[in-house]
Amino acid sequence: MxxxxxxxxxxxxxxxxxxxxxxxxxxxxxxxxxxxxxxxxxxxxxxxxxxxxxxxxxxxxxxxxxxxxxxxxxxxxxxxxxxxxxxxxxxxxxxxxxxxxxxxxxxxxxxxxxxxxxxxxxxxxxxxxTELAPVVTDTTTLKTNLDYQLVDTEFNYPLMYYILGGVIILTIVLLLIFGKRIIKWFKLRRLRGQYEQFSEVFSGYIKRLSVDPDPDLAEKALVLWKRYQQRLDKIPFSVFTTKEILRQDFTQELEEPLKSVDRVVYGKRVQENVFQDFQQIEDFTQHRYAKKIEEIKDGK
Missing domain, CATH: 2.60.40.10 (Immunoglobulins)
Incomplete structure (x- = not known):
């Protein structure tokens, strides 16, 4: 069908x-x-x-x-x-x-x-x-339900407010004392986790491309890299063309590998050494990741 x-x-x-x-x-x-x-x-x-x-x-x-x-x-x-x-x-x-x-x-x-x-x-x-739900107008009538409904017993709201207030005050005190350290720790932990997840999948693509330089597989690897690099550098790499990526002042080393990958992905040309281009891209990303780690540790 x-x-x-x-x-x-x-x-x-x-x-x-x-x-x-x-x-x-x-x-x-x-x-x-x-x-x-x-x-x-x-x-x-x-x-x-x-x-x-x-x-x-x-x-x-x-x-x-x-x-x-x-x-x-x-x-x-x-x-x-x-x-x-x-x-x-x-x-x-x-x-x-x-x-x-x-x-x-x-x-x-x-x-x-x-x-x-x-x-x-x-x-x-x-x-x-197409709207599935009918529009409610002034002439819409509500159906009355007079059946007996069980309700919860009365809740102790004053006690809840005291506990909630205490938790808020304690949290503020901890943030004032350890806030910067806590934020820095969470940033580093999140950054390391994202990089490890990316590196594991991206390295797998490189190994597969060294055996089978398939253009569709190369496209998947390129999409994965652009999405991670966008998250790392806060620059919309995922919607950038190669020319736009190379306009960034820190991407000049990517000129040859990205152009080579473009010929494989968009030209559907099988290129035996395309995995080497992705290895250069991986080295670039590893360097950018290490730089971001140092910036966070320095409080930037």
Missing amino acids: QEGRSKNWLALIAFVCSVNLSAQEVAVRGGFLEDSLVIGQNVNFWISATYPPSQEMVFPDSLYAFTPFEISGKKFFPTEIRNNLAYDSTIYTLQSFEIDKVQYLKLPATILTGGDSTIIETSLDSIFL
Whole structure:
């Protein structure tokens, strides 16, 4: 059933892409497959592009901010070449937890040309929120319930206030005396825990890439690194391109490994030594982590 639905979606996208192709070689289109949504349930947004095969087209990955939506999955359709044009399409499965009655979304597609890039966006599409709960109006009546209900015995609120007040005063005194040490200890403990968790998973990716340099596995490792580095340096690495990352004054040593990883991840090129690039990225992160530890110990 799911496979048939995906084929129907792909056919719809291919039909839309085929309209007015003679007018321009590069075309990007997209929109919602559904007319309405329910809070927390999946809806689908398709994006497709037609362009000369000599160029390289990149769609948003899972790190892109789909605001007001959150991504829960995506389905990628392999590139097809027809009439000397390349056809790419992807369907994103999204969820929304916003209560706006009409919600909007448009997605960018990036054309990679040498060291530069060009972004083309789909048209802004809208989808309507379906309300499951009825709206309460002035004419809404409440059903009266006169059944006897058991209630708890009276609680000793004055005693509770005394105990609560004592706990608050004791906490304030302890914070005034040991507050900075306590805060520093918690920061160091949290930082070490986050790094150890990241390092264990990231090292596992590197070992697997040394045996099987799979582009999809490299993408997972890159996503993991960006998310951790964003948490460590408080800089939105997860939404930065490589060019934007290298604009930071402390990331120059990442230029070669990140560009090499981009060729593997976005170009889907198998590169035997890609694990070495990730080892350099791991060394960079280890250095940044050690610097953050020293800053916390110095009270910065």
